[in-house]
Amino acid sequence: MQPVKIMIVEDDPQQAALLQDMLLEQDYEITGIAGTLPEALKLFYTQPPDLVIIDVYLHGKRDGITFATQINESGDMQKPFIFLTSAADRTTFEAARLTTPFSYLLKPFNELELQYAMELAIERSAGADSGQFTATAEKHTVLIHDFFFVKNGNTLAKIMLDDILYIEVEGKYCKIVAGKEKYLVQQPLKLLLERLPEQQFIRVHRNFMVNIRSVMKLNLQENEIVLSGGQSILYSRRYLDSFLHLFDVLK
Incomplete structure (x- = not known):
């Protein structure tokens, strides 16, 4: 039995560390943490995860959405992903929605909310049929x-x-x-x-x-x-x- 491999895309070191601690507590494996779009792309292709958690905004830009769009176009390497953001406006949500995320979390979230979002993402990516x-x-x-x-x-x-x-x-x-x-x-x-x-x-x-x-x-x-x-x-x-x-x- 192998742990599920999670990749984190988050530009805030404190938020990234908190998220990592939550995931490790639930026995997930972290493949790495990326704070920029280039870092995220490099990590994604060199250490493929099972699921990606992506902050919508990286250093004030919607690079999380750009990253999600690119992994959606990666063919066999395409992976399920969850968006997280502190932006609660409808415009950001609609832009993220176009990339078909498997879940969408607003900061701050608790450990249980994260756990449920991840389980739903994995189940949806497999599909009941x-x-x-x-x-x-x-x-x-x-x-x-x-x-x-x-x-x-x-x-x-x-x-x-x-x-x-x-x-x-x-x-x-x-x-x-x-x-x-x-x-x-x-x-x-x-x-x-x-x-x-x-x-x-x-x-x-x-x-x-x-x-x-x-x-x-x-x-x-x-x-x-x-x-x-x-x-x-x-x-x-x-x-x-x-x-x-x-x-x-x-x-």
């Missing part, structure tokens, strides 16, 4: 590209898809096993399978889905799959052909 999995009231996971954002308590963390060993049905939930970590998700296995890369995750039993990159051995006599973490799960003959089809088998 492109992979949001609803779990218990205390946990949520959102699939973006090749990793999950996982909400656990008051923090968000990343789980890389490659780190997932298998997913198992557990009552009304599915248990995602990633290394030594386990997460319960309130979604059926079939729905998770539809939302994960089909060339990487495959159903091998009515109760199991496996990451084929974690497969180390296949015991044909015991109907057992041995994974890279040392775990063993059962497979069903019903799914064997489709499972073997993904591998080059030398005889």
